[in-house]
Amino acid sequence: MTNQRSGLLAKLGIRPNEIALVIAIVAIIGVTLVADTNRSYWFQWDTNTIEIGRQTALLGIFALGAMMVIVSGGIDLSSGSMIAFSGTVIACSMIYLQYGPLGTYLFPMVVDAAGKSIPTDIGKAGLFVQSLVVIVSIAMGLISGFFVGTLHAWLITSIRLPPFVATLSTLVGLRSMARILCEYTTSTYQSSKKAQVNIDHPFFTWLRDSKHVYLWVAVFMVLATITLLILNRTVLGRHIYALGGNEQAAKLSGIRTDRLKWFAYVFGAMTASLASVFYLANEGVCAPVNQGRGHELNAIAAAVVGGCSLQGGIGTVTGTILGALFLRIVIDSVSKIIKSGADIWEGLIVGIVVVLAVTFSQLQQLRGSGRRLFPGALGVCAMITLSLFAGLIAMSTRGEKQAVITVVTVLVGLFVYGLTEKQKARG
């Protein structure tokens, strides 16, 4: 969709920001090889590849959905809660099918005499029924995605809520619904009310096995191919770009924009449903309280880092895949270098990467306009904020003395920069 394509790369349909991302990914791997004292990327390259592949697929699947919504000119803030909701629907469907009244009638062979657990030796018929339980449950999860996406589209097109408000309300509402559903199902069909459900179905244990990570990546790749096909080779896809680029003009071109939005939001929610299957496998538990919490922002970040414009109309599948991979590698690399849990650093890294990525894409404009980065009192306070944050990071990794040194160094550096900027603006 961009216009600056030229030469060979243009013919291959590769965009400059995608090349930049590939270079950045390679650079980060290189830095980690040097800076990580355990040389983990060198000695345990196989387990690292598997882990990054798993994490990238986990994020990428619903990042593609976020991208679709963003390209259509909207935003979906609810995908983290959608993952929890769909995961709960799947888990509760399995409980119901196995232990509910329908289950004991339809699938008597999976329930033992006490009606509590599944016998280990179940035979061929039992295996068939067990597969059926998983397939039906996952289908229920995907259907819940369809309905939530429909709800979004209805709120946005018929009630005329801004997408931000519509999906913000489901962001908080769906998680609550998931908890209600979980407590109801466990108290009704199992011994007691529970806030979370262990996923011990053999399918999920099988999926969790690192030998089967190729399947995660394969599902991600198949979904990416389908998305690519929709966006680049169908009328629907072109109309989505048109809708995101100029909604009024799209409508006046005879495009039924409301239907397109319906598709985009359903696609967004259903990819989150699909991701929820892998979340259940990955964590071995259905925990509506915190599963996928905050992950909607990671998906949006992956799309934005991959070149999506939040104004709509611009964004690609390749970019989003690279964006997701980039985010996961940065998070992994930092945890390797600092040698603490990746989860602590995740939010900070996503935040920094998004700011840098968007700043990068606007750098040309910033330079051209002659605007100052640190103007006046606002600029001075921003300098202090930045140096304090730098100090906080230094304190946690190096100690308090280094933290003070860091604060002073960063502050002086920024101050000198601010002064030169001021001089330039005058001259």
Place this chain on the structure above:
Amino acid sequence: MANTIVSLRKIGKTFPGVRALSDVSFDITQGELHAICGENGAGKSTLMKILSGVINDYDGELHVSGQLAQFRSTRDAESASISIIHQELNLVEQLSVAANIFLGRELRSSMGLRSDRLMDLAAKKLLNDLETDIDPRVLAGSLRVGDQQLVEIAKALSLKSQILIMDEPTSALTESEVARLYRVISKLRERGATILYISHKMDEVFQLSNRITVLRDGCFIRTLETTETNANEITKWMVGRELESLELGERSAPGEVILEVKNLSLVWPGHARGYRLKDISFHLRRGEVLGIAGLMGAGRTELMECLFGASEHPVQGTMLLKGKPYVLSHPADACQAGIALVTEDRKRLGIFPAMNVGQNISICSLEETLSAGLLSRKLERDASSGMVSKLQVKTAGLESAITSLSGGNQQKCIVGRWLLTQPKILLLDDPTRGVDVGAKSELYRLINRLCQDGLGVIVTSSELPELLTLSDRILVLSEGRITAEFTREEATQEKIMHAATK
């Protein structure tokens, strides 16, 4: 003669590609009501923007009270005691009336804190002077348009402005509000205020003004004493624009009626008039160009939107397409029925800036370029490049950015977009706006050719010569109603302008 308060010397202004004003020189006398008349695009608004400091890079000199004025902002103009009452009112609807009047110059109490009480009192006094009992504490957005206008005038009074510019102040007012405005105006004049009054309503201009200045095509035509002239003479000066000599050749006689509109009306909730369009009836034949004339706000664009199923509110009345009634609930229905609309505001409603030239042309006819259910790059390229060569679009290639094209070539792309849908009826809403002269005549020839191919074309334009060149028949709209219909032979600029200012 009394003192000159504002003196314009060779004022000129060029926008990219358009000369909006050139060499405008005239004087405004202290205490007079000076009316400015001119057609759409004559340069009235540009001139007022210069006077009120909105535009600050222009040629020529502006003297206010004998001093050279160089306004860098509206605030500079205000301190030189010039205020403008915009046609589109400029109030912050979520703030109270008093807060609006003192916006940016908030009164403070002795403590140095903002004092709403002082402002309420002061605002009340200003509003009382204007004979209104508007409560200064209510939100500006909750007032009727006429009252909002009085708030703007009160604001100008609070600035102690000596010179007041009113840009078509009666366009949204009811009759009683107009009468009240007239009383306010005479009151202002008793205090010695000078008023610049922009309007195209002849009766108003003649009732209120001392002198009338006519602008045309950005040029000063003349200033007349109101007592020494009449409406016909002013209309004549307004339209005395040169016809571009362009012979389009003979057209074959129009064919059967393809579109008939009966008693079409469109409501306008919350407006004094109550309707945007009222009792519109007309028909369109195959191979005919129907022109729709009207001043800004007469309802031309709204009519086009009704015919295309794109209007905001449900349309009343009947539309017959080839004798069969049809209802449009979405532009997609219109496309299906073979109707195409080239919109007036190309940038906002026409082009897709993130897409290239080829994609902009093919967007409406992608179903034709499918092979095995998927878009075929080759078929799409063939269709687009066919249009590029047929319409002689000047572009570096289909892959170029649409925004890199000139206005005229962008417009050709959009016309091409619709021609690919093979429409029966083509609606062109001011198709040559912002298009240079060369591309204009190419568009004229294209419209002529399409018409010979049997399309029915409805075209609106803010330029009368254009309508006279293109149209077989011309309908004139004024304030949402059809006030006249002329055949090609009957129509003259004077007659049309007379009907449009009725």
